[in-house]
Amino acid sequence: MEGQAIAEAVCRMASDFFRLRDRSMLDLLKSSGYLQEHDAITERQLAAIFEANPDLVHPWVILSERKRTQYGYYLAPASGWPNQSGNWVVGYHPAGKVERFSDAATACARFVKFEAENLRYIIEGGPPNKLRR
Numbered sequence: 001m002e003g004q005a006i007a008e009a010v011c012r013m014a015s016d017f018f019r020l021r022d023r024s025m026l027d028l029l030k031s032s033g034y035l036q037e038h039d040a041i042t043e044r045q046l047a048a049i050f051e052a053n054p055d056l057v058h059p060w061v062i063l064s065e066r067k068r069t070q071y072g073y074y075l076a077p078a079s080g081w082p083n084q085s086g087n088w089v090v091g092y093h094p095a096g097k098v099e100r101f102s103d104a105a106t107a108c109a110r111f112v113k114f115e116a117e118n119l120r121y122i123i124e125g126g127p128p129n130k131l132r133r
Contacts (some may be wrong), residue, residue: 006033007045010116014059025063029119035112038120046109057108064111070094072117075111090114 009032013065016028023031034041048059064075074093078086089105091098092114 003037003040003045006037007041007057008049010041010103010112011046011049011056012036012052013112014063015056017063025115026119026123028059029116034116035120035123038116041113041116043106043109043113046112047105050108051103054104057104060108073111073114076105095133 013025013028013032015022023040061075063075072091074091076089078088088101088104089098090101090107090110099110
């Protein structure tokens with residue numbers, strides 16, 4: 001699978017997760033091709049896909065809001081959601097660094113890259129990618 005197709009599959013993971021209802025996020029990441037090409041998939045690529053397909057952002061917001069863990073990344077939409085402009089937040093709970101973004105595409109790309117790397121860690125082992133203070 002080529003890089004653009006992999007990036008698109010990664011961006012669709014949350015949407016596919018809710019639509020298909022029979023695949024885990026781990027399965028979706030494995031089938032995306034991301035594991036083999038993770039270093040080649042950049043936040044910039046992901047942001048371009050979210051910018052061109054803003055409907056893919058909302059499922060990631062829902063996924064973030066529904067997490068039931070004691071720690072992990074989160075994506076918080078701007079107060080003007082769903083217009084997708086304003087102050088978007090990506091952070092790590094608890095007590096992790098918080099980053100602010102002016103647009104949904106860039107914030108979602110950052111969140112998705114962190115999530116993909118953490119899922120890759122679960123699959124392959126190794127240190128997780130974590131925002132720290």
